[in-house]
Amino acid sequence: MMIALSATVSRLRAIPNVAVFENEPLQRRTRFAIGGPCRIFVEADGVDAVSGAVAVIRSSGAPWVTLGGGTNLIVSDEGFDGIALRPTGSAIRSSAPAVIAAEAGASLQDLVDASIKLGWSGLHTMTGIPGSVGGAVYGNAGAYGRSVAESLVEVEFFDGSSLRRLDNAGCRFRYRESIFKQQKDWVILSASFRLQPASAEPLGAEASRILAIRNSKYPPDMKCAGSIFKNLILDELPEPVRRQVPAEVVREGKVPSAYFLEQAGAKGMRAGGIQVADYHANLIYNTGCGTAAELRSLIADLKGRVRDRFGLELEEEVQYIGFEGPVRIAAAGQPRQSVL
Ligand SMILES: Cc1cc2nc3c(=O)[nH]c(=O)nc-3n(C[C@H](O)[C@H](O)[C@H](O)COP(=O)(O)OP(=O)(O)OC[C@H]3O[C@@H](n4cnc5c(N)ncnc54)[C@H](O)[C@@H]3O)c2cc1C
Numbered sequence: 001m002m003i004a005l006s007a008t009v010s011r012l013r014a015i016p017n018v019a020v021f022e023n024e025p026l027q028r029r030t031r032f033a034i035g036g037p038c039r040i041f042v043e044a045d046g047v048d049a050v051s052g053a054v055a056v057i058r059s060s061g062a063p064w065v066t067l068g069g070g071t072n073l074i075v076s077d078e079g080f081d082g083i084a085l086r087p088t089g090s091a092i093r094s095s096a097p098a099v100i101a102a103e104a105g106a107s108l109q110d111l112v113d114a115s116i117k118l119g120w121s122g123l124h125t126m127t128g129i130p131g132s133v134g135g136a137v138y139g140n141a142g143a144y145g146r147s148v149a150e151s152l153v154e155v156e157f158f159d160g161s162s163l164r165r166l167d168n169a170g171c172r173f174r175y176r177e178s179i180f181k182q183q184k185d186w187v188i189l190s191a192s193f194r195l196q197p198a199s200a201e202p203l204g205a206e207a208s209r210i211l212a213i214r215n216s217k218y219p220p221d222m223k224c225a226g227s228i229f230k231n232l233i234l235d236e237l238p239e240p241v242r243r244q245v246p247a248e249v250v251r252e253g254k255v256p257s258a259y260f261l262e263q264a265g266a267k268g269m270r271a272g273g274i275q276v277a278d279y280h281a282n283l284i285y286n287t288g289c290g291t292a293a294e295l296r297s298l299i300a301d302l303k304g305r306v307r308d309r310f311g312l313e314l315e316e317e318v319q320y321i322g323f324e325g326p327v328r329i330a331a332a333g334q335p336r337q338s339v340l
Contacts (some may be wrong), residue, residue, distance in 0.1 A: 005039060006058040008083070012042055017049035026075040026321070029067070031130065032285075034292050035075025035322070039224070040083045043107070043253070047189055049156045050087050054187060057083050058160055065321055066187050068132030069107065070223050072084050072139060076322030078290045084321070086132060087187060094118055099153065101192035104134030108141065111193075116203045120195035128214035129208040130228075134188040138180045139317070140173045144210055147251060149173035151193040158187045175254070176230050176317055214229045217279075221288035226298065228259040229314040236306040247268045257306075257314050258282035264305035271298035296327050 012020045020042055026035030041059070044050040057064045063082035066075060075168050092111055097154040098120045102111045106279075108129055115123045115259070125144035125153035129136065137155055140148050155166050180186055218226065232253040233243060249259045261267075261281035268278040273290030276298070277283040284298060305327065316326050 005062060008056060008062070008260075009040060011056045012040070012053055015044075015052040016051055016052050016113065021042040024084075024089060025106065026070075026079055029084075029086075030070035030073050030075055031223060032074060032290075032295070034077070034290060034295065035073075036077050036079025036285055038080045038082070038084045042085045043088045044085060045088045046103075047089075047156075047158075047163065050085070050187055050189060051163065053085060054158055054160060057085060057325070058185075062107075065184070067134035067321070068104070069130060070139075071131040072135060072297055072318055074225070074292055074318055074320050074323075076320075078322060079321040082164075088187065091188070092162050094120075095275040096296070098195045099192055100195060101190060101261055102133045102136070103190045104132060104137075104188045106133045107131070108133055108136045112207070114193055116200060116207055119198055119200040120194075121191060121198035121203055122146065122195035124203045124207045125210060128211045128218075133191055137171070137174050137188050137191050139319075140176060140178050146229060147173075147175075148191075148193075149178075151195055153192045153194050155191045156189045158189060159183075160185055178272060185249060190270070218283070223290075224283060225318045226294050227257070227282045228318055229261070229302075230317045231256050232314075233261075238311065241312060244310075260306045260310055260312060260314070261302060263321065264302070264309045266302050266305065267270070269298065269301070271295070274298050276302070282306065292322075296323075298337075299327045299334075300329050303327060 009020055009022060009099055020040060022040055026038050027033050042053050044053040064085060066085050088105040090106040091253040092102045092114050094100045095307050100115055108126060108131055111133055112123045112127050125146045129141050129143055136148050142148060152168050155171060159257050180188060191204035212275055234250055234253055234255055245255050249255060258281040266281040269276045272294035273287045274294040275285055275287050306312050306314050
């Protein structure tokens with residue numbers, strides 16, 4: 001493996017606009033500030049660099065992942081014995097009538113800010129969602145009533161052998177879901193959005209109001225991934241659970257998973273250096289010295305509590321690198337991993 005990968009490093013370094021880092025600590029690349037080293041970390045700027053890098057990466061036979069800003073990731077303490085690819089192209093372009101396009105490596109906030117400056121409505125409520133445009137498309141990011149799915153026109157991506165495009169329907173968006181979650185070896189390169197002409201001033205005012213709320217909930221230096229678990233669709237809940245949900249907690253047809261977590265006593269729980277916020281049961285953060293093992297242990301405990309209390313399986317919104325998959329909890333009645 002080492003010999004094959006050292007040849008891979010040389011081949012990657014020969015591609016224009018590609019930067020290669022060996023044994024890169026992923027704690028530097030994630031908002032949780034958790035994660036061991038990645039054998040090869042590749043930054044590729046532009047379509048040719050990304051497609052060239054993917055061709056080399058695939059031919060190496062090593063496991064590989066794509067990542068963006070690392071704001072929705074849990075990386076194992078052991079790191080990732082493979083290759084991580086980060087598209088870094090960040091150009092943003094606008095064209096009439098009210099279409100704005102961005103490369104995957106652009107920050108979502110830069111895209112949101114550009115749209116507000118143009119006086120185009122549709123992305124402004126997503127102000128304050130950290131991470132890249134690529135990550136936002138992958139997870140159909142959204143906040144305050146709007147998500148990527150409502151305004152996205154087209155995505156350009158590399159499927160490993162050719163450049164392809166998908167329209168909105170082709171992306172199969174659902175709540176925090178897209179086709180890219182099923183096709184993890186497709187690399188998103190850029191996306192375009194059709195917005196509604198409006199007026200910059202009220203859009204900016206609304207964005208500022210939202211940002212102030214968000215900053216009080218997620219201080220900018222908080223080491224976290226936003227919400228750990230997806231919310232639940234009210235209509236999909238079993239009838240006995242639905243009956244227990246007070247109408248006032250339902251938002252846009254969804255029940256915040258924080259509601260179930262709070263009932264299960266999650267607020268303020270701790271596992272080593274990892275803490276559930278005492279004001280928000282679906283917000284877990286690293287106090288500074290937390291590990292991925294503690295994070296997984298706490299997630300297992302929270303999932304188990306909600307299952308025991310409501311018979312519901314919470315699903316992580318956060319994505320994992322360097323693990324076999326999401327946290328699995330023991331079947332009901334069997335002992336679970338306890339919180340450290
Ligand atoms: C404080 C805080 C608040 C948050 N609030 C919200 C919120 O309100 N709403 C919301 O939806 N999310 C929220 N999030 C979660 C996170 O910001 C989003 O999921 C974001 O879109 C992730 O983007 P990223 O670039 O950081 O992706 P990463 O975390 O780097 O990656 C996430 C996933 O996207 C995939 N991916 C990334 N780039 C590409 C690409 N170019 N091609 C293919 N796959 C790719 C990765 O493989 C990975 O599986 C919040 C996070 C934090 C830390």
